[in-house]
Amino acid sequence: MATTWRLTTPLTEADVRKLRAGDLVFLDGRVIGVRDATLIRVFDHGIEPPIDLTGAAVLHTAPNVRREGDRYVPLSVGTTTSARMDRFTRGLLEGYGVRAIIGKGGLYLPESLDALRTFGGCYLAIVGGAAAWQTLHTEAIEAVYWEDLMPEALWVFRVKDLGPLFVAIDSHGESLYARVGAEARARLGQILTGTG
Amino acid sequence: MVIPEPGFYEAVEKAAAETYLKALTDVPADVRAALDSARRRETHPIGSRVLELVALNIQAADEHRILVCQDTGTPVYWAFIGSKLGVDGARLEDAIRRGVEAATRDHSLRSSICHPLSRENPQTNTGYRVPVVHFEFVAGADYLDLVMLPKGSGSENQSFLKMLSPADGVAGIKRFILESVVEAGPKGCPPYIVGVGLGGSADLCMVLAKRALLRPIGSRNEDPAVAALEAELLEAVNRLGIGPQGLGGMVTALAVHIEHAYTHISQNPVAVNIQCWRGLRAAARIYPDGRTEALAQWQLPGG
Ligand code: SF4
Numbered sequence: 001m002a003t004t005w006r007l008t009t010p011l012t013e014a015d016v017r018k019l020r021a022g023d024l025v026f027l028d029g030r031v032i033g034v035r036d037a038t039l040i041r042v043f044d045h046g047i048e049p050p051i052d053l054t055g056a057a058v059l060h061t062a063p064n065v066r067r068e069g070d071r072y073v074p075l076s077v078g079t080t081t082s083a084r085m086d087r088f089t090r091g092l093l094e095g096y097g098v099r100a101i102i103g104k105g106g107l108y109l110p111e112s113l114d115a116l117r118t119f120g121g122c123y124l125a126i127v128g129g130a131a132a133w134q135t136l137h138t139e140a141i142e143a144v145y146w147e148d149l150m151p152e153a154l155w156v157f158r159v160k161d162l163g164p165l166f167v168a169i170d171s172h173g174e175s176l177y178a179r180v181g182a183e184a185r186a187r188l189g190q191i192l193t194g195t196g
Numbered sequence: 197m198v199i200p201e202p203g204f205y206e207a208v209e210k211a212a213a214e215t216y217l218k219a220l221t222d223v224p225a226d227v228r229a230a231l232d233s234a235r236r237r238e239t240h241p242i243g244s245r246v247l248e249l250v251a252l253n254i255q256a257a258d259e260h261r262i263l264v265c266q267d268t269g270t271p272v273y274w275a276f277i278g279s280k281l282g283v284d285g286a287r288l289e290d291a292i293r294r295g296v297e298a299a300t301r302d303h304s305l306r307s308s309i310c311h312p313l314s315r316e317n318p319q320t321n322t323g324y325r326v327p328v329v330h331f332e333f334v335a336g337a338d339y340l341d342l343v344m345l346p347k348g349s350g351s352e353n354q355s356f357l358k359m360l361s362p363a364d365g366v367a368g369i370k371r372f373i374l375e376s377v378v379e380a381g382p383k384g385c386p387p388y389i390v391g392v393g394l395g396g397s398a399d400l401c402m403v404l405a406k407r408a409l410l411r412p413i414g415s416r417n418e419d420p421a422v423a424a425l426e427a428e429l430l431e432a433v434n435r436l437g438i439g440p441q442g443l444g445g446m447v448t449a450l451a452v453h454i455e456h457a458y459t460h461i462s463q464n465p466v467a468v469n470i471q472c473w474r475g476l477r478a479a480a481r482i483y484p485d486g487r488t489e490a491l492a493q494w495q496l497p498g499g
Contacts, residue, residue, distance in 0.1 A: 002241065022242065037315075064266055064306040075304055078266030081350040081383050104441065105350065105383040127249040127441055128350060128385040129474045131266040132257035150319075151306050164249070166242055166443055176242075177382060180444045184378050184436040191432050192371055 004164070010055025011099035013120040019167045021174035025124055026163030030142065031102065033061040033155030035080060038146065039088040050145040050154065054097035057124075060085055060104070062151040065141065072141045077157065078131025081105040082123070090115040104128030106168060106177035116171050123169035125176075126162075137162045197282045198338045203486035205284075205291045208342065211480040211488050212295025212327075215344035216271060217303055218490070219478035220263050223254050225493060226412040227389075227475035230450040234387055234440075243445020250440070250473060264474050265385075268305045269346030271296045271327035274410060276497060278337030281484060289329055292342070296320070296327050308349070330403065334497045343410055343479040343494060351384035351472040357402055360464040369394065369466050370429065376468040377433050377449070382442020385472035388449045389413065390433065393467035394422070396457035405469035408453035410477060411496055417454055426452050440473070450475070 002022045007015050009029030019025065032053065041047050064076040082103030089112035092098040102124045107113065116122060126134065143156040169175040223231075231254070235247040257264045273292050277283055300307060300321040309326050310317040321327075334341070356376040360368045373392055380388070393404030416423040430452040439445020450473070459465060479494035 024245075061266070062306065064263060064268070064304060066304040076263040076266040076306070078263075080267070081353065083383055104385065105381075106442070125441060125443060127246050127253070129265040129348070129472055130249055130253035132260065132262050132264055133249060133253035135262060136256050136260070150317075164245060166245075166441075168443060176443050180438060180442060181378075181381055183444075184381070184438050187436050188374055188378050191374065191435060 009057050011057060012055060013099070016099050016120050016122050016171050019122050019170050020172070021167055021170045021176050023167040024164040025167060026161055027057060027165060028160055029158070031057050031059045031157045031159050031162070033059050033063065033157055035060060035062045035152040036084055037149045037152035038154050039085055041146065041149070043088050043091050049096065051156065053092070056098045057100040057102055058092060058098050059102040059157070061155070063155065064151070072144055074135055074138050074141055074157070076131045077135045077138045079104045079126045079128055079134065081128070082107055086112055093119040093121045100124055102126055102165060106175070108177070113169060113173065113175060116169055117173050120171050122167055122171055124165035125168035126165055134162070198280055198484045199282045200484040201486060204482065204484060205287050207482050207486035207488050208288060208291040208340065209295040209298065211342050211482055212273065212292040212344070213299035213302070215342060215478040215480050216296060216299040216346060219344050219346050219476045220268060220305070221257055221261060222478070223257070223264055224412070224475060224477060226414060227450070228254065230413045231473065234447040234450060238440065238445050238447050240439055240445035242443045243439040243447065246440035246443065247447070264476065265348060266306065267348040267350065268308045268321060269348045270309065270352065271321055272345040272347050272406070273327055273329045274343040274345070274407070275329060275331050276334050276341040276343070277331060278339050279333055279335050280338040281340060283340065285331065292327055292329055293322050296322050338484060340482045341479060341491070341494065342482065343477060345409060345477045348385070348472050348474070351388070351470045354380035354384040354470040355402070356468040357398060358466050359398060360466055362462065362464050364464055366425070368464065370432070372466050373429055373468055374432055374436070377438070378436060380470050381438060384470045385474070386438055386442055386449070387440055387447045387473050389471040389475050390429070390449050390452045391469040391471055392452065392454040393469070394454055394456040395459035395465060398465055400457055401465040401467040402469065404455035404457060405467040408455040409469065409471045411453050412493060413451045413475070415453070415495065417456070419456065422454050422456050426454050
């Protein structure tokens with residue numbers, strides 16, 4: 001039976017270990033927005049992130065914003081396909097203590113799933129394309145770093161009641177994507193052989 | 197032949213900007229209806245929760261006039277030019293580009309377009325050969341229909357082309373389309389509109405797969421054999437169990453649209469271009485005097 005959890009960042013290992021694939025999460029606190037260019041800078045160019053990511057929930061995003069004086073107002077904060085950032089997962093968990101990756105479409109590399117298990121992390125699926133809804137749950141942009149990468153800067157969002165997020169990969173090795181994908185392949189086989 | 201009045205190209209620019217913004221903020225009526233019906237059908241606990249959030253999202257975009265999804269996409273336009281309209285194609289293309297730039301500037305749209313090697317982003321949503329503009333001609337008409345498709349990247353990255361052999365037959369075509377949907381899995385934000393191109397040359401085949409996404413859900417290919425294949429494939433896709441957002445469920449696709457062309461005797465090309473659930477597109481009709489009408493439910497000419 002799926003359980004619904006309410007979590008506040010920074011997340012602890014215990015917060016994450018209790019989550020099981022299929023559970024629902026509502027999140028309060030800070031979410032750190034990153035994307036291709038942000039993570040390439042950290043991991044391929046070896047530049048340290050400008051903030052402490054211990055216990056962080058990281059979101060795969062690149063928002064639409066409007067500049068008002070010296071701050072940014074969120075116009076549309078959504079979620080992008082995580083598969084492109086899959087190879088950075090282990091580094092985020094092992095190197096910087098990130099506890100949750102919020103994204104859409106899932107993670108697939110065995111080393112990513114292994115990192116979630118080993119270091120105590122989870123992948124929370126948000127409804128991709130539901131940026132209008134997500135924006136209304138984003139209270140403010142608290143800080144922006146690496147603005148030269150715009151829109152792929154490093155964003156600090158304050159969120160309220162962000163959810164439901166779906167625990168799609170838990171810290172115990174269970175992935176809904178792997179389960180659904182394997183089933184789809186099996187059904188495809190049945191359809192093609194006329195046994196479905 | 198009607199020569200457009202001076203205000204025509206400004207009207208095109210304005211329509212290009214307005215359809216871009218409209219497409220990003222307003223889910224088309226046929227897609228809404230398909231999503232509603234999907235929600236009534238879906239029994240999977242996560243799948244139905246996802247579709248509920250999709251409905252809340254559309255409502256939020258309507259109420260606050262904000263983007264449905266943050267991805268401003270690749271701006272793709274289809275210009276259906278009436279054969280009686282004496283249009284200057286180069287000016288037309290330029291007006292469309294200026295419209296994209298105006299919409300980006302005036303509405304603080306995220307610029308999603310960059311150089312393929314340097315990745316430099318001009319912050320305009322335009323660049324060399326972007327926006328993508330396709331031209332077609334409509335016999336007898338004296339107006340321009342401009343159809344805008346802001347193609348999201350998550351779904352565009354799920355594009356597939358295969359030059360099958362004639363000996364692979366219809367079975368090979370079906371197999372490739374279904375395998376493509378399984379490969380796309382959760383990555384392009386299902387439930388999908390599956391655009392399929394059939395026949396032609398490799399380039400035409402892929403264009404047809406994209407063109408299939410212009411059709412309203414519920415429309416059928418005019419060729420009965422192709423229409424039957426659309427229905428059969430939709431049923432098969434929805435047996436895969438991928439479900440909304442690929443987290444499991446009955447509704448993997450809202451529609452399968454196939455556009456076809458004759459092909460070479462030794463070829464059997466198939467292309468798949470996936471569209472996300474947001475199914476965004478918008479259309480406007482521009483008359484020679486610059487008068488512009490938004491077209492709520494646009495149909496392919498003859499479709
Ligand atoms: S795949 Fe489509 S709906 Fe999903 S995030 Fe990308 S553009 Fe938006």
